[in-house]
Amino acid sequence: MxxxxxxxxxxxxxxxxxxxxxxxxxxxxxxxxxxxxxxxxxxxxxxxREPLSHILGDKPFWTLDLKVTPDVLTPRSDTETLVETVLKHAGDKSAALEIADFGTGSGAILLALLSELPNASGLGVDISESALAIARENAFRNGLEARAVFRTGNWADSVEDNSLDIAVSNPPYITSAVIDTLEPEVRDHEPRIALDGGDDGMYVYRFLLPELFRILKPYGRMAVEIGYDQAEAVSALAGAAGFADIATTRDLGGQPRVVSGHKP
Ligand SMILES: C[S@@+](CC[C@H](N)C(=O)[O-])C[C@H]1O[C@@H](n2cnc3c(N)ncnc32)[C@H](O)[C@@H]1O
The missing domain is CATH 1.10.8 (Helicase, Ruva Protein; domain 3)
Incomplete structure (x- = not known):
């Protein structure tokens, strides 16, 4: 042939x-x-219908090369919008910023931020120990291990009040009933715990936004990824949690993708 x-x-x-x-x-x-x-x-x-990222074993994200297995959500290019939003507001890029990423998965968001902020250090939290093993490998693979710590935990539970400059998260935000209608690559191969946002997709935002407010220093910034139809509801929760200067950023496809704000 x-x-x-x-x-x-x-x-x-x-x-x-x-x-x-x-x-x-x-x-x-x-x-x-x-x-x-x-x-x-x-x-x-x-x-x-195995995802290409699982077959190849890696996926580019931002400027990084990340290892990907069925234990982690495959990082999406839409999530780079969150990285861009944080960098836009980061001010002095050489400052010794303290960052945390809740539901870090492969470590994608935290590692991309550390790669752009040379004196920052970061904490990545996930409930999945097997995801954190991949995140740690990714930190080494990209030469960022000296500035990244990965810890098992339930969202921000173990983080002190007023302790961070930047807090980010791409939480599970898909409505439970919708998951079974998704493409087989996602439905059958990605961790459900990384996708399922409860009955209305908003389950995590309700308690996470007040938690992000609690752990940020005054003037600290938060940014969370959202589903295309969640901008209004998540912005309202961010306002109720006390955040100011709340803004929505769209992804390259023109969909609302990130809600961000700062602690007054
Ligand atoms: C949508 S994925 C995001 C992964 C990665 N940050 C990214 O953007 O590619 C959500 C992550 O939240 C984690 N997660 C789910 N429940 C959690 C909890 N109670 N505490 C901490 N992390 C949790 C999942 O294991 C998963 O890694």
Whole structure:
């Protein structure tokens, strides 16, 4: 079989499994695979709707290369909007800022921020010990381990009052009933604990926003990722928690993606 015929066969296999970006996925697989047998195996996994990030074992995020396994949410490019929003408001980038990321997963947000803020140090909290093992590996992989600590915990429970300059989170915010309607890559392969935001998707924001207010220093900033239809409700919760200067930032697709504010 010629190269072109083999490629056409692999693309056909992916397309008939319902994968829209078959050619793009195949290009990534070809770059990662050692030989044709390896490509066959990776294409078969992708055709069973395993996420490409799980098959390749990594995912670029911001300027970083992150290890990804089924234990962590695959970082989304939309989440880079949160990183941008925080950096825009960070003021003096060389300051010794204290940052925390709640529900850190792969460590994506915290590590991206530390990579841009050379004197900052950060805490990543997650309830999943297996996610934190990946986050720690990612800190080493990107040379940020000296400034990043990862700790098991329930949101901000173990963090002292008035202790942080920046507090961020991309909490689970998908309505429970919607999860079963999502693409198989997400529904069957990503940790449900990373997705499920309860009956109305707002479960975590209700207690997390007052918690972020509690742990921030005066003038400290918070930023949380939101679902496309949650800007108004999350902004209202941020206002009720005491935050000022509350703003929504849109992602590259034009959808509301981040709510941020500062502690007066
Ligand atoms: C939407 S994922 C975000 C992962 C990562 N920060 C990102 O943006 O790619 C939400 C994360 O919250 C974590 N999580 C869920 N419940 C938690 C809890 N009670 N305390 C701390 N983290 C929790 C999940 O394990 C998951 O890693």
């Amino acid at each position: 010629t190269d072109a015929a083999r490629k056409a066969r692999w693309i056909g296999q992916l397309k008939s499994a319902g994968i829209g970006e078959a050619a793009v996925d195949l290009r990534h697989i070809l770059l990662a695979a050692a030989d044709d047998a390896h490509v066959d195996d990776m294409v078969a996994r992708r055709a069973r």
